[in-house]
Amino acid sequence: MSGRIGVYICSCGTNISDNLNIDGLAEFSAGLDNVSYVKVHKLLCSEEGKNFLSDDVLKESPDRIVIASCSPREHEKTFRNTLQKIRFNPYLFQMVNIREQVAWPTPDKSEAAEKAKAYLRAAVKRVAFQEPLEKKEIDCNTDVLIIGAGPAGMEAALLLAKAGRKVYLVEKNSFIGGRVARYEDVFPKMECATCMLEPMMDEVMHHENIELLTCSDVQDVIGFLGNFVVKIRKRAAYVSKDKCLGCGACYEPCPVTVKNELDYNLSNRKAIYIPYTGALPNVPVIDEAHCLRFSSKDLDICREAFELGLITKEEYEMFRKKDCTACKEACPFEAINYDEREEILERKAGGIIVATGFELFDPSAVPKLGYGKIPEVYTSLEFERILSQTGPTGGNLLMKNSKGPESVAIIHCVGSRDKKYYDYCSGICCLYALKFAHMVGKKLPSANVYEIYADWCVPGKDNQAFLDSVKQGENIQFIRTPLPVDVELNQDADRIKLSCIDVSTGKRELIVDMVILCPAMVPAKNSRMISEILSISNSKEGFFAEGHTKLAPVSTNIEGIFIAGCAQGPKDIQNTIAQGAASAGQILSALVPGRRLELEVTTAEIDKDACSGCMICISLCPYKAITLDRENKVAVINEVLCKGCGTCVAACPSGAATSKHFTEQQIFAEIEEVLK
Amino acid sequence: MCSGRIDPQFILKAFQSGADGVLILGCHPGDCHYKEGNYKALRRFYLLRKLISQFGIEEERLKLDWVSASEADKFVRTINDMVETVKALGPLKRIPAHTSTEKGTGDLQEIKIG
């Protein structure tokens, strides 16, 4: 308890004194218990005012201070800093808001005077119970873990690596570049996607500060900003990165042929493979699930291959013995090692960036569209492969019967902007649908293209011009329909009958050869699992939730963990890169080598003797900051993780938890005095 | 500090100390600076409202609402509405225990708080 409280009253020019009798308030304050002096100033937040405050505090040496002035939101920090500089503990100071809460909203002078007195009484009573609190700091690790090596993850990795940070770049696939690396051209300037990304991928693979971990996933993360410990599972690939030159000699002899899921099942691959020509790193992997050595069910596949005449009887017999070494024998560099095993790696990092990308809504959920049943109905990602020179048709626009389509329909908004599926707009579909129309026109100039759309969403400085230029195309027709997902597709001999509502002409039927669906962009399948591992929240659609829609778009609810790219929500490549860069910037500013991390001062505390170990607080803590000390059966608060929200304090049935600077005693004192 | 720090005892303390009404204002659901404190406040509020009515305090004297820093109009409206409500109810009667006749009318003076 204190006995010498100094009270300072600021008239804020005339902002406060116009409506409040400052001298009267000073006189009243001087009469309060424990107040040893009262000083009045015209503008305490000015340079002159701050100097006055410092000098006066040094002269009077009070043990507690009350300042009655504006809102603490305005100047609490200012005064705390001023006091800190003269080594007066800033937590022994309390601020009273007599401007926004009294002088401004209370026109009646005598009411204002009474209100101001009540607030001063409360602050004087409260401050007496305040305790000095010390700032704490901890060392931090400045290395960074990035999950996902698509455009966002690569951009962040490069920026951080160039700034001298060690980066662990974890990628679940055997290759980097995400989905974009599998596109042909990108809108609006129709640039070649691979040419655009290749220099970036090359740098990522060769930068000395980047440890690229492909075929890997994050299994567990513990810790907090500046001090994360991460467990990474690296699956066995059976091909040594150091020895393999990517010559491809191993694919040919492999007797297993399966659908290539990384080519959206449009082509076949072997059990040792690279997913597409040009994939980087250009090192194949062995697919355990199908390789004869590692899986037995694939004897069936081998038998099928034999029955189809793809392999000879002798070969079949040999492979049946499951000691197939075809790829190893073919490898000129002894790069294949069947004894490689999965590894669990541990890495330490100070910050984490999650850039795990997106997936497409599965259109087979809308039976009318016939996806998965009608062979020539594709999703946009599948069509990207058909357009790609590294894709199943070598970049020729061909149907499954190897003929070029005479007419192609592109259906927008499949599952997006629709309450039944996803109510948001993915924001990029209109633009890639235009890109598709443009590319069809380029590859097959005589083909007709129908864009079946509901509305145009083409924001940005280049995109309207792009729409206008595509509209010039001769063979392109735009059909506006209220709800594209209501379009009906039916096989009609070897063509497709498309029925829809055209808003200008009513019911409309078309016969087309190929249909491309533009499905909603949805969260990647593993995003729930990643949220659980990292304790980061999801938005209602399942993307990772940003700290603040406008002000903190790449932050999460966990300090030190950032999100970038489509993992945060649907967006184009440009915005993905921007977020990758933003998250790198956040980390560079949050984790500075040599700088220690300041911890929250007003955290919660648990009185061991009063705690009954009921664990109510543990389940309530939104920061996972409380754990049970099993031996002593009491709750323990991790001061580094606690943000001081106080919810455990409000809930503790034994009164064992207290909030520093917001104790029950302090708050009760305020309530009693305000209401006196 | 957050609406999640509001210990039900604070409210009872306020009624005991002479408040005729108590208004709890928190950030909008989903906007809590500390993630989910306002949800906790809401849960406690429902329970507490039941409790105060058992003490003979009208439920309307305790109100919870969400107001963000940018909602000046809503803030003013909420406060004025609350003032109206409390004015209509009149001052809270604090009946000493020995004069209490009606069953179920609690004695505020005897509730030990803190």
Ligand code: FES
């Ligand atoms: S900070 Fe939690 S409700 Fe406002």
